[in-house]
Amino acid sequence: MNHSNAFGRIISANSRECVAGYRTSEKELPQFASIVRIPVQEESSYQIYGLVTDVQIEQDDFLRQIAAADSISDEVLSDNRVNRNIPIVIRILFLGFQNESGFSHLLPPKPPLSLDSIYLCTLSEIAGFTSHGNFGYLRHILRVSNVPIAELLAVHLRQTAIAQTANNHSAWIKNAIEEIIDLMRDDSAGLLEILSALGDADISME
Amino acid sequence: MEQKTIGYITGGSLKTGFLVRLTVPADEIQEGGFVVVQSGNYKFYGLITDLRLKASDSRFSEEKNELRLQKDIALLLNAKTLYTELEILPSLMQKVGPEPGTEDYAQYSQSVDSYPIPVKTLPAHHAVVRIANAFDVWEIFGDPKAKAKFTVGLTREQNHPIAIDLEKFIHRSSGIFGATGTGKSYLTRLILAGLIHSKLASVLVFDMHDEYAFGDTSPDTNIRVPGLKEKLGSHVKVCALGRGTDIQRKLRPDFDLVIEQQDILPEDIEMLSRELNLRETTSNTLAALVQSFGEKKWFKTFMELKSGNGEGTLESWAQENRIIPQAAESLQGKLSRVFNKSYILEKAPTNCIQQIIETLQSGCSVVLSFGKYESDLDYLLVTNILTRKIREVWEKRTNDFHGGTGKQPISLVIAIEEAHKLLNREMAGQTSFAMIAREMRKYFVTLLVIDQRPSQIYDEVMSQLGTRISGWLGDDADISAVLSGLAGREALRGMLSRLQPKEEVLLLGYGVPMPLPVRSRRYDENFWKDLLGDQPIHSTMKDAKKDWMFPDE
Numbered sequence: 071m072n073h074s075n076a077f078g079r080i081i082s083a084n085s086r087e088c089v090a091g092y093r094t095s096e097k098e099l100p101q102f103a104s105i106v107r108i109p110v111q112e113e114s115s116y117q118i119y120g121l122v123t124d125v126q127i128e129q130d131d132f133l134r135q136i137a138a139a140d141s142i143s144d145e146v147l148s149d150n151r152v153n154r155n156i157p158i159v160i161r162i163l164f165l166g167f168q169n170e171s172g173f174s175h176l177l178p179p180k181p182p183l184s185l186d187s188i189y190l191c192t193l194s195e196i197a198g199f200t201s202h203g204n205f206g207y208l209r210h211i212l213r214v215s216n217v218p219i220a221e222l223l224a225v226h227l228r229q230t231a232i233a234q235t236a237n238n239h240s241a242w243i244k245n246a247i248e249e250i251i252d253l254m255r256d257d258s259a260g261l262l263e264i265l266s267a268l269g270d271a272d273i274s275m276e
Numbered sequence: 277m278e279q280k281t282i283g284y285i286t287g288g289s290l291k292t293g294f295l296v297r298l299t300v301p302a303d304e305i306q307e308g309g310f311v312v313v314q315s316g317n318y319k320f321y322g323l324i325t326d327l328r329l330k331a332s333d334s335r336f337s338e339e340k341n342e343l344r345l346q347k348d349i350a351l352l353l354n355a356k357t358l359y360t361e362l363e364i365l366p367s368l369m370q371k372v373g374p375e376p377g378t379e380d381y382a383q384y385s386q387s388v389d390s391y392p393i394p395v396k397t398l399p400a401h402h403a404v405v406r407i408a409n410a411f412d413v414w415e416i417f418g419d420p421k422a423k424a425k426f427t428v429g430l431t432r433e434q435n436h437p438i439a440i441d442l443e444k445f446i447h448r449s450s451g452i453f454g455a456t457g458t459g460k461s462y463l464t465r466l467i468l469a470g471l472i473h474s475k476l477a478s479v480l481v482f483d484m485h486d487e488y489a490f491g492d493t494s495p496d497t498n499i500r501v502p503g504l505k506e507k508l509g510s511h512v513k514v515c516a517l518g519r520g521t522d523i524q525r526k527l528r529p530d531f532d533l534v535i536e537q538q539d540i541l542p543e544d545i546e547m548l549s550r551e552l553n554l555r556e557t558t559s560n561t562l563a564a565l566v567q568s569f570g571e572k573k574w575f576k577t578f579m580e581l582k583s584g585n586g587e588g589t590l591e592s593w594a595q596e597n598r599i600i601p602q603a604a605e606s607l608q609g610k611l612s613r614v615f616n617k618s619y620i621l622e623k624a625p626t627n628c629i630q631q632i633i634e635t636l637q638s639g640c641s642v643v644l645s646f647g648k649y650e651s652d653l654d655y656l657l658v659t660n661i662l663t664r665k666i667r668e669v670w671e672k673r674t675n676d677f678h679g680g681t682g683k684q685p686i687s688l689v690i691a692i693e694e695a696h697k698l699l700n701r702e703m704a705g706q707t708s709f710a711m712i713a714r715e716m717r718k719y720f721v722t723l724l725v726i727d728q729r730p731s732q733i734y735d736e737v738m739s740q741l742g743t744r745i746s747g748w749l750g751d752d753a754d755i756s757a758v759l760s761g762l763a764g765r766e767a768l769r770g771m772l773s774r775l776q777p778k779e780e781v782l783l784l785g786y787g788v789p790m791p792l793p794v795r796s797r798r799y800d801e802n803f804w805k806d807l808l809g810d811q812p813i814h815s816t817m818k819d820a821k822k823d824w825m826f827p828d829e
Binding site: 244247248251252255256258259261262265266268269273275 | 332333335336344345346348349350352353356357
């Protein structure tokens with residue numbers, strides 16, 4: 071397992087999702103809807119796959135004072151961003167896990183531990199996880215609350231389609247959209263919102 | 277074997293039929309298609325009776341998704357949420373046997389298990405539905421080349437020949453229906469040709485419009501089509517009503533039909549109440565006439581009674597028999613229309629009716645041409661007298677056969693055009709035809725009813741018809757009449773009204789294992805070549821009867 075390029079650590083977790091913090095100085099910053107993996111330190115072959123559903127920059131007391139100042143010098147701006155004490159917080163929705171038996175799109179049997187590291191998935195890892203099974207991980211995304219699901223899916227599918235195409239699986243995106251249509255057919259309004267967002271994401275199905 | 281899958285079962289019941297989600301474009305499937313559902317150990321055979329456009333949610337169908345979504349995504353959405361649902365009328369089910377062509381199959385095909393039976397259970401959800409292939413058609417409708425099989429048409433989708441079982445066809449009375457211009461007469465000629473050629477029955481055709489013996493020119497194609505006599509030669513005798521009557525102005529028949537006055541019974545007259553405008557007192561007068569002069573002489577004697585006073589006059593007879601003289605006089609006047617018919621004579625040179633009966637008994641068929649006698653009065657009177665006589669003979673011969681003193685009579689089919697004139701509610705009880713339809717099956721006589729207004733035929737007679745072949749019908753009452761007494765008639769209603777106006781017919785009832793719309797065969801030279809081989813004209817006709825057919829040449 072490649073454990074390079076860790077960019078943050080777990081702050082809190084439950085069976086469905088976790089919250090992680092990272093510094094703005096990290097080189098590889100996760101974007102909204104990125105797929106990440108969280109190797110659980112206790113077990114070498116067990117790692118959890120998740121999707122970034124929210125990125126939040128929280129305030130600290132000093133930040134309010136700086137924001138109220140007439141002008142902010144470049145040094146102050148840079149210091150605040152690089153050396154701030156309160157990390158940027160990301161929310162990660164669990165999509166499945168991997169152990170010695172391979173991938174699974176069920177929820178992880180146990181959540182990660184605090185301060186476990188988080189890694190951005192490579193294209194190959196994304197393709198491997200998302201092409202396993204029959205899109206079972208999508209149901210976790212479709213039932214998440216307090217998140218703009220249409221946007222989340224649109225960005226996720228665009229990124230994953232690139233990964234799948236790089237792995238010679240260009241039909242993946244068509245199958246994924248069909249699966250979403252199947253899963254959402256009883257919620258026509260929600261489905262049309264998602265499909266509309268997919269159009270905005272300009273996903274190629276060629 | 278070709279197996280074109282078209283969908284899968286999504287629901288249904290024995291009462292409402294099976295529901296199928298179509299997996300091919302809707303325009304590849306048509307109402308009336310013969311389909312097979314294979315599920316577990318059974319194959320279910322059925323007919324597509326309805327197609328419906330469906331959506332998993334009405335919102336997906338009400339708005340054009342292509343206008344609001346990316347084109348490729350809209351196509352995926354449409355493919356997933358918009359679909360066509362078929363309704364199948366299940367008819368038969370059959371155990372799935374071994375692979376055809378194997379030794380096991382040969383054994384299986386002889387066993388009772390191999391016979392299709394009426395549907396008694398349901399296929400499983402998601403069972404695959406496919407269009408019937410040649411083998412399925414063969415299993416259900418049999419080998420069209422087998423003895424007693426006669427191909428009436430082809431399946432509409434894949435042109436598989438569909439044959440009716442002529443033995444079953446003649447076993448019960450049958451009907452050929454269709455609105456005017458739907459090819460009813462040509463279809464009737466096809467069936468009659470097949471029936472006569474099969475030698476399974478003699479056929480008596482009441483040819484009201486001189487169409488069947490010598491053919492005519494098709495109004496659609498302007499091509500002359502041959503008649504049954506021209507092609508089947510000595511198997512068909514042509515009889516014309518009246519002495520010296522030509523058919524189609526120049527063709528001479530094999531013999532004439534002249535009716536003797538003594539053949540006319542009071543019931544023959546009562547049957548003509550509407551045509552002769554008879555009164556309610558007629559029955560009493562006729563009964564008194566038979567009592568006075570006897571069953572054989574009443575008609576002649578009555579018609580010869582003179583008017584005026586004194587002995588031997590109409591008035592004195594009426595008074596002696598307590599009949600109102602005016603009623604007797606009125607009846608005599610009305611019966612003069614019958615008495616003066618040139619085909620009714622005191623004494624015929626030969627016993628023509630007997631000649632017809634003997635011809636039929638010998639296995640030959642007879643086409644009775646009405647020539648110039650085209651009125652309803654002629655048709656009703658002659659068909660009823662002749663049929664009554666035939667019925668008496670066949671009843672006697674059958675009783676002799678069952679009593680061990682005679683041979684089994686040959687089966688007889690009486691073909692009647694414009695059957696509603698003889699079999700309407702008012703007439704049915706008075707003519708021999710209703711009785712034949714109801715009971716004469718036991719006596720080897722059945723009817724072939726040909727009509728464009730089946731709703732005018734008495735429903736008790738319609739319900740007795742075994743095999744029904746119907747072309748397009750537009751009138752709801754006619755459609756209901758054709759489907760009366762049949763299972764699944766609601767599902768078949770629409771199909772009858774949506775048949776192609778020409779050359780498409782729906783086969784129904786006893787003579788076919790299941791209802792099926794077919795493209796009917798064309799009544800042309802190819803048909804005759806198939807039936808007879810390469811005989812352009814029957815040899816006996818060509819050699820011996822050329823001038824009989826064309827006396828002017």
